[in-house]
Every structure is written in structure tokens, then in C-alpha cells.
Amino acid sequence: MARFRQKHNTILDFGLGTGGLVLFVLLVSVLCPICSEDEETVSHVFCLCPVAVSIWELVLRWLHLTSNFGTGPEDVFQWVDGARMTGDKKKMLEVIVCTTMWALWRFRNDKLHDARLLRKDTLFDFIQDVSFCWFNSRQSKYRIAWVDWLKNPFLFCNL
Numbered sequence: 001m002a003r004f005r006q007k008h009n010t011i012l013d014f015g016l017g018t019g020g021l022v023l024f025v026l027l028v029s030v031l032c033p034i035c036s037e038d039e040e041t042v043s044h045v046f047c048l049c050p051v052a053v054s055i056w057e058l059v060l061r062w063l064h065l066t067s068n069f070g071t072g073p074e075d076v077f078q079w080v081d082g083a084r085m086t087g088d089k090k091k092m093l094e095v096i097v098c099t100t101m102w103a104l105w106r107f108r109n110d111k112l113h114d115a116r117l118l119r120k121d122t123l124f125d126f127i128q129d130v131s132f133c134w135f136n137s138r139q140s141k142y143r144i145a146w147v148d149w150l151k152n153p154f155l156f157c158n159l
């Protein structure tokens with residue numbers, strides 16, 4: 001199989017079949033489907049894409065936290081692991097961070113497949129909503145109220 005980078009940021013793959021003929025041609029865009037400004041990599045989608053940067057800023061502001069995530073998801077998970085919080089508050093942070101990552105991935109897939117189920121202007125609301133449901137469904141001994149979750153879940157967490 002051969003692969004050539006084309007103009008317009010596409011990759012052309014082709015190979016030979018058993019009869020020696022060209023079997024397939026596949027055009028794959030390597031640009032981020034969200035911003036179309038840079039090559040799509042794991043780091044770009046989850047941390048460096050302008051949409052990801054703005055979403056992480058909203059999440060950190062919501063939680064009254066600061067962080068320099070670095071350049072990739074590994075840095076985000078290292079930050080979570082190193083966060084100085086009690087075990088249960090850290091679980092809350094894990095749920096919110098994982099929800100944010102999942103929402104960014106889903107947003108990317110929606111853009112790529114033209115599903116348009118998630119909109120950029122409602123992505124942060126979606127993260128708050130889903131993380132609230134996931135956190136409360138994981139907790140049998142403690143539940144946080146929706147209105148408190150929206151303000152800052154850490155302020156109302158008695159864990």
C-alpha cells in the first residue's frame with residue numbers, strides 16, 4: 001500500500017489487488033474537522049483546537065480551578081491525578097474531565113459525519129448536564145442538587 005500526502009491536506013491511499021490492479025483509492029482529510037486550521041491529532045482535538053481551549057477555559061472557570069494542561073490528554077490526566085483533593089472530590093473532577101473529553105470527541109464526530117447533534121454554543125451546557133447525571137448516578141450515599149452543580153459542584157460537595 002502506498003500513501004501520499006496531497007494538496008488540500010488529504011491523504012491518498014492505494015494498493016494492488018491480487019490481480020495486480022489498483023484495488024482502492026481512499027481520500028482522507030488530515031485537517032481537524034472542527035476548526036480546519038491544523039492537522040488533526042489526539043492532542044489537537046482534546047487540548048489544542050480553539051474549541052477545546054475555549055471549552056476547557058469554561059470548565060476551569062466553572063470549577064474555580066486553574067491549570068496548564070500542556071499539549072495532550074496525558075497532561076490532563078496527570079493534572080487530575082496530581083490534584084490535591086479528597087478522594088470523593090477527585091472522583092467528581094474525574095467525572096467532569098472525562099465528560100469533557102467525551103463531549104469534545106462526540107462534537108468532533110458530529111462535525112465529521114455532519115450529524116450536527118451537538119452545537120458549539122451548547123457544548124459547555126451539555127458537559128454540565130451529562131456530568132451531573134453521571135456523577136449522581138455513581139453516588140448512592142450523596143447527591144448534589146442541580147442548582148448547586150451549576151454554581152460550582154466543589155463548593156457544595158460534602159464528601
Ligand SMILES: [Zn+2]
Nearest residue numbers: 032034035049
Ligand atoms: Zn481544530
